[in-house]
Amino acid sequence: MSVSFPSGDTLVxxxxxDFAYDKRPILxxxxxxxxxxxxxxxxxxxxxxxxxLLRLIGGQLRPTGGTITVDGQDxxxxxxxDMYALRRRVGMLFQFxxxxxxxxxxxxxxxxxxxxxxxxxxxxxxxxxxxxxAVGLRGAHKLMPNELxxxxxxxxxxxxxxxxxxxxxxxxxxxAGLDPISLAVVGQLIRKLNDALGASSIMxxxxxxxxxxxxxxxxxxxxxxxxxxxxxxxxxxSTDPFVKQFVNAETDGPLPFHFPSGSYRDALMEGxx
Amino acid sequence: MTRIxxxxxxxTVDGIWxxxxxxxxxxxxxxxxxxxxxxxxxxxxxxxxxxxxxLIIILVSGFFVGLVLGLQGYETxxxxxxxxxxxxxxxxxxxxxLGPVVAGLLFASRxxxxxxxxxxxxxxxEQLKAMDMMAVDPIAxxxxxxxxxxxxxxxxxxxxxxTMGVFGAWFIGVVFIGVDDGAFWSQMQASVDFRxxxxxxxxxxxxxxFAVALIAVFEGYDSAPTAEGVSRAITRTVVNSAxxxxxxxxxxxxxxxxGNG
Ligand SMILES: Nc1ncnc2c1ncn2[C@@H]1O[C@H](COP(=O)(O)OP(=O)(O)OP(=O)(O)O)[C@@H](O)[C@H]1O
Ligand SMILES: [Mg+2]
Numbered sequence: 001m002s003v004s005f006p007s008g009d010t011l012v013x014x015x016x017x018d019f020a021y022d023k024r025p026i027l028x029x030x031x032x033x034x035x036x037x038x039x040x041x042x043x044x045x046x047x048x049x050x051x052x053l054l055r056l057i058g059g060q061l062r063p064t065g066g067t068i069t070v071d072g073q074d075x076x077x078x079x080x081x082d083m084y085a086l087r088r089r090v091g092m093l094f095q096f097x098x099x100x101x102x103x104x105x106x107x108x109x110x111x112x113x114x115x116x117x118x119x120x121x122x123x124x125x126x127x128x129x130x131x132x133x134a135v136g137l138r139g140a141h142k143l144m145p146n147e148l149x150x151x152x153x154x155x156x157x158x159x160x161x162x163x164x165x166x167x168x169x170x171x172x173x174x175x176a177g178l179d180p181i182s183l184a185v186v187g188q189l190i191r192k193l194n195d196a197l198g199a200s201s202i203m204x205x206x207x208x209x210x211x212x213x214x215x216x217x218x219x220x221x222x223x224x225x226x227x228x229x230x231x232x233x234x235x236x237x238s239t240d241p242f243v244k245q246f247v248n249a250e251t252d253g254p255l256p257f258h259f260p261s262g263s264y265r266d267a268l269m270e271g272x273x
Numbered sequence: 274m275t276r277i278x279x280x281x282x283x284x285t286v287d288g289i290w291x292x293x294x295x296x297x298x299x300x301x302x303x304x305x306x307x308x309x310x311x312x313x314x315x316x317x318x319x320x321x322x323x324x325x326x327x328l329i330i331i332l333v334s335g336f337f338v339g340l341v342l343g344l345q346g347y348e349t350x351x352x353x354x355x356x357x358x359x360x361x362x363x364x365x366x367x368x369x370x371l372g373p374v375v376a377g378l379l380f381a382s383r384x385x386x387x388x389x390x391x392x393x394x395x396x397x398x399e400q401l402k403a404m405d406m407m408a409v410d411p412i413a414x415x416x417x418x419x420x421x422x423x424x425x426x427x428x429x430x431x432x433x434x435x436t437m438g439v440f441g442a443w444f445i446g447v448v449f450i451g452v453d454d455g456a457f458w459s460q461m462q463a464s465v466d467f468r469x470x471x472x473x474x475x476x477x478x479x480x481x482x483f484a485v486a487l488i489a490v491f492e493g494y495d496s497a498p499t500a501e502g503v504s505r506a507i508t509r510t511v512v513n514s515a516x517x518x519x520x521x522x523x524x525x526x527x528x529x530x531x532g533n534g
Contacts (some may be wrong), residue, residue, distance in 0.1 A: 058406050058407065060406060084408040084410070085408070087407065087408040087532060088407075090406070090409045092406045092407075093400070093401070094399050094406075096398065096399060098399040098400050098402065098403035099400070099401065100394070100395075100400055100403075100404075101394070101398065104392075111407070111409075112407050115315065115407070115408075115409045115414075116408065116409075146504050180509075208395060
């Protein structure tokens with residue numbers, strides 16, 4: 001497959017990164033780059049380490065090998081204070097929303113503004129309502145997180161992630177639990193936010209068709225490695241078996257469905273899990 | 274036999290590790306307490322919620338403990354014809370021992386467990402990670418204000434407990450049994466020493482406040498991020514707080530009161 005990387009200078013550079021939880025390797029020798037101003041998707045089967053990769057880029061996990069630079073700063077060398085300074089310019093949508101359950105929808109979105117700016121209350125109010133309006137939930141600003149549906153909660157989390165107009169936005173499965181209409185709206189919104197804020201975005205998703213419409217570049221992850229990459233057009237035209245399996249949702253192919261384990265037959269014979 | 278020894282050894286090592294973690298955690302809380310005081314309304318909120326959570330149970334228990342102390346104390350004292358000393362007996366027991374200890378135990382099971390649950394759930398639902406990702410330090414923003422809220426509420430609650438206890442004993446002793454009202458109060462006033470009794474009692478309640486608040490926030494922060502993990506952490510908070518209070522009470526008492534008052 002051709003590696004025709006889009007030109008432009010690099011915001012995030014992940015170079016030969018390894019990562020293991022305890023002794024179990026999750027990622028090995030990952031290379032990827034996020035150019036400034038672009039929207040890049042990371043795809044791969046469940047449990048292949050996508051969330052882990054975002055955590056690494058956010059500096060919440062340390063790679064066991066390799067380097068990650070964000071905006072020219074090597075994350076492994078950053079002191080806590082500088083890491084926090086960097087993270088103020090990074091927004092992240094967590095896979096399960098992670099809204100603060102003791103704060104209302106409004107206060108959740110206002111949280112980063114209150115913590116990091118000295119804006120007057122009426123300005124915060126305007127900003128928060130603007131962000132909530134963008135995700136279609138301005139009317140829900142008084143609700144508490146336990147009064148939201150799963151899809152609504154992730155939209156609020158999305159509004160919170162972009163509250164400070166970050167330079168880098170990371171979305172962990174922004175489409176999970178959305179109906180087709182919200183899905184399309186959120187897809188457009190992610191694209192618009194990226195372009196309007198002049199931000200760069202990384203989006204982890206399973207939704208191949210929606211992402212092919214909106215992203216600039218796609219990486220496929222499998223078995224802890226980048227197995228394929230390309231622009232949407234290249235991906236559509238690709239003959240790579242991984243890509244074809246993923247795009248067409250075929251059950252047979254190189255992508256494993258099962259968590260690594262011994263032979264199922266042996267397990268049945270020996271009566272162990 | 275070796276297996277038993279090994280299990281005991283493993284548990285001991287594990288326990289010491291955890292104490293080490295807790296000590297480091299304590300240091301981290303102290304070092305990142307700036308926010309709790311610079312934005313004191315965060316701490317006030319926690320004082321309010323822990324304090325109010327425990328208020329009813331503290332007031333009611335204090336009153337009942339006072340009633341019982343009044344009855345038992347009178348029963349014993351009147352054998353020696355000194356039922357007038359009821360006020361002293363009750364006040365000293367409450368101020369020196371029962372106030373801090375019982376209020377501490379109640380505080381641990383009511384507010385301490387709630388603190389652990391709250392922080393544990395925030396961890397389970399990734400709220401702490403999300404906060405950290407937003408460049409807001411969860412120890413400074415979530416843990417420290419709750420810790421100081423607990424530390425500040427505890428002596429206030431112990432004082433309320435003792436006050437209610439004295440009132441309960443007065444109620445049963447003076448109103449029902451007929452101990453002399455004037456003697457009850459004047460003997461108490463004459464014999465309870467501010468420095469020796471009250472300050473020592475307050476010191477105890479402050480120490481218990483530190484212990485319970487630290488255990489509660491530590492167990493919450495350290496809990497396994499699952500429903501089961503949080504429920505275990507809550508149990509550990511209540512059990513460890515009770516043990517800590519009783520052990521500390523013994524140590525403090527042996528330093529404070531040497532029978533020369
Ligand atoms: N805290 C942890 N401790 C140990 N192993 C973990 C931990 N978190 C994740 N893992 C393991 O790391 C692997 C990758 O997890 P990750 O959450 O990154 O997957 P993912 O690609 O985001 O999956 P999904 O699409 O289902 O969200 C999984 O096999 C998981 O078992
Ligand atoms: Mg994930």
